[in-house]
Amino acid sequence: xTLQGYxxxxxxxxxxxxxxxxxxxxxxxxxxxxxxNGSGKTSLLRLLSGLAYPAAGEVRWNGQNVRxxxxxxxxxxxxxxxxNGVKDDLAAWENLTVSxxxxxxxxxxxxxxxxxxxxxxxxxxxLPTRALSQGQRKRVALARLWxxxxxxxxxxxxxxTALDRDAVAHLCRKLESHLAAGGMVVYTTHQEITLGxxxxxxxxxxxxxRC
Amino acid sequence: xxxALGCVIRRDLLLAFRRRSDVVTTLFFFIIVxxxxxxxxxxEPGLLRTLAPGILWVSALLASMLALGRLxxxxxxxxxxxxxxxxxxPISVIVIGKVIAHWLxxxxxxxxxxxxxAVQFDLPADSIRVxxxxxxxxxxxxxxxxxxxxxxxxxxxxxxxxxSLLVLPLYIPVLIxxxxxxxxxxxxxxxxxxxxxLGGGLAAAVALTPWATSAALRIALE
Numbered sequence: 001x002t003l004q005g006y007x008x009x010x011x012x013x014x015x016x017x018x019x020x021x022x023x024x025x026x027x028x029x030x031x032x033x034x035x036x037n038g039s040g041k042t043s044l045l046r047l048l049s050g051l052a053y054p055a056a057g058e059v060r061w062n063g064q065n066v067r068x069x070x071x072x073x074x075x076x077x078x079x080x081x082x083x084n085g086v087k088d089d090l091a092a093w094e095n096l097t098v099s100x101x102x103x104x105x106x107x108x109x110x111x112x113x114x115x116x117x118x119x120x121x122x123x124x125x126x127l128p129t130r131a132l133s134q135g136q137r138k139r140v141a142l143a144r145l146w147x148x149x150x151x152x153x154x155x156x157x158x159x160x161t162a163l164d165r166d167a168v169a170h171l172c173r174k175l176e177s178h179l180a181a182g183g184m185v186v187y188t189t190h191q192e193i194t195l196g197x198x199x200x201x202x203x204x205x206x207x208x209x210r211c
Numbered sequence: 212x213x214x215a216l217g218c219v220i221r222r223d224l225l226l227a228f229r230r231r232s233d234v235v236t237t238l239f240f241f242i243i244v245x246x247x248x249x250x251x252x253x254x255e256p257g258l259l260r261t262l263a264p265g266i267l268w269v270s271a272l273l274a275s276m277l278a279l280g281r282l283x284x285x286x287x288x289x290x291x292x293x294x295x296x297x298x299x300x301p302i303s304v305i306v307i308g309k310v311i312a313h314w315l316x317x318x319x320x321x322x323x324x325x326x327x328x329a330v331q332f333d334l335p336a337d338s339i340r341v342x343x344x345x346x347x348x349x350x351x352x353x354x355x356x357x358x359x360x361x362x363x364x365x366x367x368x369x370x371x372x373x374x375s376l377l378v379l380p381l382y383i384p385v386l387i388x389x390x391x392x393x394x395x396x397x398x399x400x401x402x403x404x405x406x407x408x409l410g411g412g413l414a415a416a417v418a419l420t421p422w423a424t425s426a427a428l429r430i431a432l433e
Contacts, residue, residue: 086289087222087291089229098222099294103298
């Protein structure tokens with residue numbers, strides 16, 4: 001199982017954010033996208049998830065362009081962007097059930113509650129998420145990672161914002177166990193975290209971008 | 212696939228139920244616009260009978276237009292639309308689910324209300340039956356076609372006014388055959404030709420618009 005970026009380029013209007021990005025990761029690898037504000041980290045993650053088209057090059061999943069193998073790719077993908085993707089009017093457990101069903105892995109109510117319990121949301125899981133704090137909402141979005149048999153590829157855009165120190169440690173342990181089980185993680189963060197991974201790669205944008 | 216379809220419909224109906232006021236606003240808009248006409252054009256029964264199908268249809272058009280803003284914009288704002296596009300299911304299935312739920316809360320109530328409002332225009336029972344049928348066939352087309360406009364104007368400033376400019380011209384055939392059905396029934400020609408054409412329009416819209424809407428959503432989110 002591989003994720004490959006081949007000569008990726010992205011431009012916003014006249015400005016070229018990055019050109020000629022090449023990398024390849026396999027199961028067990030963690031790839032951190034580093035760079036200053038505005039260097040195109042989020043744009044790159046959106047390219048990788050298939051939400052946006054690259055200006056040049058292609059993203060390949062197991063050697064196939066993700067555009068062509070969309071459904072196969074998406075069923076192996078969890079993408080968590082800046083927006084949490086959490087509905088304010090739905091309860092936490094309803095949010096989790098809906099997003100799991102749509103990603104092609106339907107879960108029961110018990111499984112949803114179990115994942116929320118693991119994240120310390122057991123007491124507030126029945127409340128509409130509008131009543132929750134910013135950090136708690138982030139946890140609701142992240143709860144998909146705690147479901148059984150999660151997809152292999154996790155693309156996480158700033159997963160640590162708004163989380164407290166315990167939650168950060170908890171998430172890091174989860175990422176490590178996912179990597180140990182042969183998963184892949186692509187993430188951006190401004191906080192220093194260390195993960196025990198097969199390979200820890202860093203792709204620095206804004207400079208000579210190579211990895 | 213059916214599981215995802217059911218999930219989207221259930222989710223959107225639940226959300227609409229938790230935001231009941233939005234749904235009720237559209238309904239009252241419809242009722243008020245329809246009721247303004249007798250005040251404006253005078254209470255001459257013969258005139259009102261002639262105008263009634265057109266008035267009810269135009270009001271239904273405007274009311275369903277008003278509701279289009281809710282179809283994708285809220286999901287776009289909180290990032291859930293992004294997650295839907297990354298779903299392992301085909302996007303058109305999700306679009307169909309959303310449009311069905313949208314029609315159930317914004318189109319279907321209009322269909323049920325229209326016969327009641329038609330009574331205040333003194334329409335005969337046969338015409339009311341035809342009006343009901345034409346709205347039943349026509350309002351889903353409005354939701355399906357409107358979804359394309361709603362998807363195209365996502366994230367655009369002043370999207371509300373723009374969506375009317377985009378979508379209202381496309382509503383014209385539905386309006387002509389919908390309101391025309393009642394007129395044909397009154398004149399003794401029979402409404403079946405108009406209703407069949409509306410049915411054909413509905414079949415075409417079901418087949419084509421989900422595909423166009425998903426393409427528009429992809430562009431909007433890029």
